Amino acid sequence: MFNWTKSLVITYGEDQRGGQSELDTVKCNHCGFTMIVKPYQSLDQCKGCMKFVCELCAAKRELGDPCRPEEQRLEEFEKACRIGVDQIEAFRRFM
Secondary structure, three states: OOEEOOEEEEOOOOOOOOEEEEOEEEOOOOOEEEEEOOOOOOOOOOOOOEEOOOOHHHHHHHOOOOOOOOOHHHHHHHHHHHOOOOOOHHHHHHH
């Protein structure tokens, strides 16, 4: 199962017709970064959650960081804020 986002219309100059270009994108499951997918491009996949991740998150995972999907980190951050942890400290710890 792929977690493709809908095609994202990005204006990065003019294409051959003089308008906008539509590109396929995929979202990193760990940090939320939106990556542009080129045809036949291989994407990194986390062995913990089996979802696509960006190159930075893949490198962190190879260095031993645990698999922490974006949704899990946001829930941990909200929980810490609810129990009274300073928001800046909670952000540093969980994000």
